[in-house]
Amino acid sequence: MIISSEKLPEKAKQIIQVKDENVTEEDLKEAIALLTWPRKISEYIDKMPKLQVIQTFSAGVDDVPFSKIPPNVKIFSNAGAYALPVAEHAFGLILSLAKGINKRKRIESYQLNGKIILILGGGGIGSEIAKIARNGFNMKIIGISRSFRNPELFDERYALDKLDELIGKADVIVDTLPLNKETLGILNYQRLSKIKDKAILVNVGRGETIVEKDIIKILKERPSLRFGTDVFWRVNGVENFNSELWNIENFAGTLHIAGGYASTEVLESAMIKACENLSKFLKEGKAENEVKISDYM
Amino acid sequence: MIISSEKLPEKAKQIIQVKDENVTEEDLKEAIALLTWPRKISEYIDKMPKLQVIQTFSAGVDDVPFSKIPPNVKIFSNAGAYALPVAEHAFGLILSLAKGINKRKRIESYQLNGKIILILGGGGIGSEIAKIARNGFNMKIIGISRSFRNPELFDERYALDKLDELIGKADVIVDTLPLNKETLGILNYQRLSKIKDKAILVNVGRGETIVEKDIIKILKERPSLRFGTDVFWRVNGVENFNSELWNIENFAGTLHIAGGYASTEVLESAMIKACENLSKFLKEGKAENEVKISDYM
Incomplete structure (x- = not known):
């Protein structure tokens, strides 16, 4: 039974x-x-x-x-069961930032077509993001991961140790990384500084893969960078959605609902x-x- | 010379x-x-x-x-020269609404994959929207237009007189219509009432193809409908971005920047x-x- x-x-x-x-x-x-x-x-x-x-x-x-x-x-x-909604959600954050949705003032429109997307994590979510990026927006796909579930979806594939070299090449960066010893705080001030102007960074992985104070610092220093996240940083084990990020102009967020909340x-x-x-x-x-x-x- | x-x-x-x-x-x-x-x-x-x-x-x-x-x-x-940015922008509005970006509370996530999109207008913009919808989000494409620039991009094609029949079938409706005698106020209360629950309507055509007071009424009556627009209604010939819509929860907007503002x-x-x-x-x-x-x- x-x-x-x-x-x-x-x-x-x-x-x-x-x-x-x-x-x-x-x-x-x-x-x-x-x-x-x-x-x-x-x-x-x-x-x-x-x-x-x-x-x-x-x-x-x-x-x-x-x-x-x-x-x-x-x-x-049930790994992978929510990959598609998360990938759609990642593009919701990317396009909302690129097009200045709900800003109530005119801000520069960033184009996706033909640009380079760097996807951190080559699992189910990274794979679905790669599909939308290539088929929907004609993007070039670079992947960084320990292993790739669908290597054929990526134009170039690298291990995590190439992050420092590649982060500055991307127009869009999507973080789908799990949290572990290797990924904790991997996007710190030193690495975030290498991101090029007018790039978009989105996190649908785990909050702690990015250093919160460092992303806040860099967004204030460089208004042409735009950052979106669905995941926040835990305080005493509980994800804390109260963040100074909400007061920053070049930010967009959701409260950990990418997996298809209430759907x-x-x-x-x-x-x-x-x-x-x-x-x-x-x-x-x-x-x-x-x-x-x-x-x- | x-x-x-x-x-x-x-x-x-x-x-x-x-x-x-x-x-x-x-x-x-x-x-x-x-x-x-x-x-x-x-x-x-x-x-x-x-x-x-x-x-x-x-x-x-x-x-x-x-x-x-x-x-x-x-x-x-230079018709068509801005079709691609407008199409990306339309998806910015669609996904922002579908995923509740920046709502600061959890709202139901709507999925695009496998759904029906009804595109009003079969010109350059409608064609680019059809491409993203099919290739990026695996949607079924229904087009309504006098003529289709790329008929092969649409699964089904109809003239404007079929709007009443088709509007209730779509999960996503995108209005790319030009403004003329036939399209002025075409989306009035009677037609908007036929849209199904949990649908998304986006306007990147001309404000006046939708009746402003009617869309406001219907959004207040039916919170599961979500509406986004880049185009507003003219007052004395000038597009007026001050609208009661901004106070409505199930709304997202931009100030006529879809054509690639400042890009x-x-x-x-x-x-x-x-x-x-x-x-x-x-x-x-x-x-x-x-x-x-x-x-x-």
Whole structure:
């Protein structure tokens, strides 16, 4: 038996048989698989002695209570399920800045067509951004990443150690980086200083990959640079959307909604992807996005 | 001899020999062609007895002083020269609205991928919008126009009399219509009422194709509709950017800058296009965008 903590769309239930309502204690005792959000795992885990696999609806698994999960239980994330909305959102920030939307005064219009976009991160989000940039706006695509999910989408590909050389070449820079030891504060004052005039920088990765005081300093010093972000810096573990950035003219922001906030369409598509992946695991014994607990513990 | 009222970029001067500085009264007497902005024609026209052709840098020719121009002088506009920046700008408004950029609160994210876009107007701007919509965002393209410059870019094409049937089918509607008897106030309350929930309407055509009080009414009645515009309504012949729209939550705007405001790049590219067209006329005796004076007098 497979249990879902959330009601699934019909299309998802055509993929695998799931009990997604009226779940009893008996059901939980017998179930071998759980579809859920990371924050709900704690409610279920102790009641499911036969559990073999957890598939999350979320792309991120930071909130999984790893210490409570028996070592034989496999965990799969839903990485990539929100890549398309995030990529559209990145272009929302880019174009809003380029075209001075809602500025209530006339500011110089920046053109995208034919320009160079530097994408930091070559995963699902970076790939979707590359597609829109090339097909929609005829841009040249440079990627910087440890690995590329779709290398063919990038005109040039480099590792992170080439960032200092490449950052000054781009007209648009999109940060989709995950947060880790290598990326923490990677966009500091010294690197931000190399960005060329009239460039646009957008962050849909993690706030802390950019040094907040450094981006504020550089935006004040160089009004032709424009910066947009969907992600902010954590204070005591909680993302803090109050930032001095909101008072800066050459800034645009949203409150961490790029993944398709309140969109039934995005949620249903993510649930379907989760069911497809779990179904693959149950049939073939392997699937995408297996979480390495050692990355988190 | 060819005279330009403006200094041209080098690339333009490689196309045709133009005198674009230190122009003397003698030069004007001999010149057969004039490259200029409509508003500057009056300064030149009386001094150029041998003038055969005027090529404007602007796409629009409303401001040409037609009554002062001898009937043997041909006039060519630069229609299409700003189509690409306007199309990018339209997507700036669309995505800014779809993604709630700068709202400082979380609002529902609307997705573009796979949706239906209805483009009113099949000229240069409509064509460029169709390209971005299809190639960048995988949208289905419906066009409404008297004629289509690039019919192959549209999945379905209709005349203006089908607007009532089609307006309710679209997720995104972009108005690129010119202003004439047929289009004045075409988007009135009755038609706007047919737009479906959670749709986005953007105007990069002319303000007066939409009835201002009607769009304000409908935006207040239906908060899930989102409206953006670059063009406003004229008061005594002057576009008036003060509108009650700015106080409405589900609105985004810019002050008629879609054509690439203050962009050297756009201006130079437009000047090059003007020179190419004039060169074509001088070599072949015909060129694109010949202005029919009867349309304006």
